[in-house]
Amino acid sequence: MNTPVPAPDAQPSTQPAMVKVWDVLVRLLHWSLVSAVLLAWVTSEADQPLAQQVHEWAGLTALAVIALRLVWGVIGSRHARFVQFVRNPRTTLHYAQQMLSLREPRHIGHNPLGAWMIVALLTVGMLAAGSGWLSITDRFWGEEWLAELHEFLANLLLSLAAIHVCGVLFASLRHRENLPRAMLSGRKRPPAAGDVDNVD
Numbered sequence: 545m546n547t548p549v550p551a552p553d554a555q556p557s558t559q560p561a562m563v564k565v566w567d568v569l570v571r572l573l574h575w576s577l578v579s580a581v582l583l584a585w586v587t588s589e590a591d592q593p594l595a596q597q598v599h600e601w602a603g604l605t606a607l608a609v610i611a612l613r614l615v616w617g618v619i620g621s622r623h624a625r626f627v628q629f630v631r632n633p634r635t636t637l638h639y640a641q642q643m644l645s646l647r648e649p650r651h652i653g654h655n656p657l658g659a660w661m662i663v664a665l666l667t668v669g670m671l672a673a674g675s676g677w678l679s680i681t682d683r684f685w686g687e688e689w690l691a692e693l694h695e696f697l698a699n700l701l702l703s704l705a706a707i708h709v710c711g712v713l714f715a716s717l718r719h720r721e722n723l724p725r726a727m728l729s730g731r732k733r734p735p736a737a738g739d740v741d742n743v744d
């Protein structure tokens with residue numbers, strides 16, 4: 545359910561300067577995933593055995609991070625849970641329309657479009673790393689179609705990540721807050737009138 549924050553009747557002086565939104569595991573997993581995917585990417589075309597090993601370990605780390613994030617999305621803190629931020633298609637479409645006319649509200653957690661991008665990044669990330677893993681098993685070793693699928697999924701993941709970063713920068717500009725910094729500190733400006741903080 546979308547819950548616009550009511551006009552504040554409390555005295556601003558009693559409000560905290562910042563509120564805690566992202567718990568430590570969300571932040572740790574995000575930046576670990578970014579590092580692992582980028583490391584897998586830069587080592588993907590290397591010929592040396594050491595670089596190939598780094599590629600495989602980085603990819604497997606990304607897979608483990610995604611698995612942990614999926615569990616944390618069910619049992620984690622409030623803004624980490626999928627039910628808190630993944631909205632239905634109607635709400636997401638409405639948000640997209642608002643965004644096109646530059647009227648979209650600020651969200652305290654992930655906004656509906658960002659949320660679906662997160663679902664896409666986690667799914668494609670899992671498939672990209674999973675297909676890489678399969679390609680080194682005895683059963684699928686040397687299968688050309690799997691190598692091509694793996695490369696395609698990895699390219700798709702990087703393209704989605706680029707769009708994701710554009711979305712983050714756009715939302716940061718629109719709502720005048722540094723979202724990458726919030727993903728580091730876990731803190732954001734408190735909700736104001738008209739902001740949305742979904743109730744799960």
Ligand code: HEM
Binds near residue numbers: 582654655723
């Ligand atoms: C391979 C590249 C990347 C991947 C796979 C990725 C993936 C993700 C995922 C899965 C989330 C959800 C966080 C959670 O709730 O656990 C997220 C959120 C976020 N990411 Fe990334 N990310 C990438 C790169 C980046 C980069 C380079 C930045 C910095 C500019 C960034 C900034 C953010 C921010 C600020 C959020 C929170 C967005 C919000 O406020 O709703 N990401 N990212």
Ligand code: HEM
Binds near residue numbers: 599606675678695
């Ligand atoms: C999200 C993580 C990953 C990304 C972004 C990624 C990216 C890539 C890319 C772009 C290529 C193609 C390189 C070329 O142009 O030839 C590649 C190849 C390869 N990757 Fe990954 N990879 C990931 C995870 C993994 C994992 C987990 C493994 C194994 C444990 C793995 C094993 C391989 C192998 C053996 C190749 C060469 C043969 C093939 O294409 O299947 N990768 N990877």
